[in-house]
Amino acid sequence: QSVLTQPPSVSAAPGQKVTISCSGSTSNIERNFVSWYQQFPGTAPRLLIYDNHKRPSGIPDRFSGSKSGTSATLGITGLQTGDEADYYCGTWDSILGAGIFGGGTKVTVL
Amino acid sequence: EEQLLESGGDLVQPGGPLRLSCRASGFIFTTYAMTWVRQAPGKGLEWVAGISASGASTYYAESVKGRFTISRDSSTNTVSLQMSGLRAEDTAVYYCVKSKAVARWFDPWGQGTQVTVS
Numbered sequence: 001q002s003v004l005t006q007p008p009s010v011s012a013a014p015g016q017k018v019t020i021s022c023s024g025s026t027s028n029i030e031r032n033f034v035s036w037y038q039q040f041p042g043t044a045p046r047l048l049i050y051d052n053h054k055r056p057s058g059i060p061d062r063f064s065g066s067k068s069g070t071s072a073t074l075g076i077t078g079l080q081t082g083d084e085a086d087y088y089c090g091t092w093d094s095i096l097g098a099g100i101f102g103g104g105t106k107v108t109v110l
Numbered sequence: 111e112e113q114l115l116e117s118g119g120d121l122v123q124p125g126g127p128l129r130l131s132c133r134a135s136g137f138i139f140t141t142y143a144m145t146w147v148r149q150a151p152g153k154g155l156e157w158v159a160g161i162s163a164s165g166a167s168t169y170y171a172e173s174v175k176g177r178f179t180i181s182r183d184s185s186t187n188t189v190s191l192q193m194s195g196l197r198a199e200d201t202a203v204y205y206c207v208k209s210k211a212v213a214r215w216f217d218p219w220g221q222g223t224q225v226t227v228s
Contacts, residue, residue, distance in 0.1 A: 002154065035215040037155070044205055044222055045155065050215035088155050092213040098171050099145065099157030099213030 003028060004089055004102035011108040016079050020105045022072040022089030028100060032092040034072040036065055039086045039104075048087070049074060081109045112136035112218050114206045119223030122196055126227075130191040132206030132220055140164075144182055144189040145209040145216060148202035148225075158204070159191060160212035169212055174200075196227045 005023040012018045022034065036049040047056050049065035052072065064075040072089055089102040118130040130146070145160040159180040160169045168180050179192040189206060206220040 033214050037216070039155075044219040045216075046219065047215060047217035050210075050217070056217065086154075090155070090157070090213065090216065092211075096172070098169055099147075099160060101147075101155040101157060104154040 002103040003093060003096070003100045004091070006087075006089060006102035006105045008103070009106045009108060011110050012079050013110045014079055014081065017075065017077045018079060018107060019076075020074040020087055020089075020107070022074070022102050024070050024072075024091065024100075026070060027095040028070075028091050028093040029067065029072055030070045031094050034065070034067050034089055034091045036063075036072075036074045037088045037090065039088065045088065076107070079107075079109055083107055084109050112208065114208065114218060114220035116204065116206045116220045116223040119204065119225050121226045121228065124197060124227055126196050127192070127194045128196060128225060129193070130204055130206075130223060130225070132189045132191075134187045134189070134206075134208065137208065139182075139187040140184050143209045143212045144180075145207045145212060146180060146189075146191045147205045147207055147216065147219075148200075149205070149222075150199070150202040153202075156202070157213065160209060161189065162212060167212075193225075196225075198227050201225060201227050 010018045037045040039045040052067040053065045116132045146158040161180045177195045182189045203222040207216040
């Protein structure tokens, strides 16, 4: 049971938009920066979004991040078959004194 | 290019020790925190341990506290994870990750090293 709650899966047709929610609490998401990661099977995760909404160089602007209160959201527009992967949110929990990740969301392109 | 190369993963018996190492290159090692994240087979990511840029502060997940120790050596740009009292539930791929402020963000990730406790 993860401290951060993500939907197990989301899906949409190519070209459409999906959003992935990450629900936490005051001690984690509300007080700290959120980051997002993309992971393809058998490979290491890669950073997609950091500091709630910033994109590292090389990440297309189809990927966006936002945060409000105790929740964060990853958006993917113009969905492509190459976006099929698992996505994780992460942050720091000020009470646990530890890093935490969401349980992960599998994105399927129909 | 920033790179992280893990080593030390192995098959180990329950209760046994194991030491993982991660050699960093391509960035100023002493200016970033370092973290270990693991992923059990078919499961999600689990933050395991982090160490500040200076090495003065360390942090652990509750599941490994008292059994794992993270350390770093700026002379060799290496971060290590000393594991003891290993359990079957510690079986996972262990990733070494460069991080900002221990858990603000993680980038890049190493390729991972497999630890199997059986």
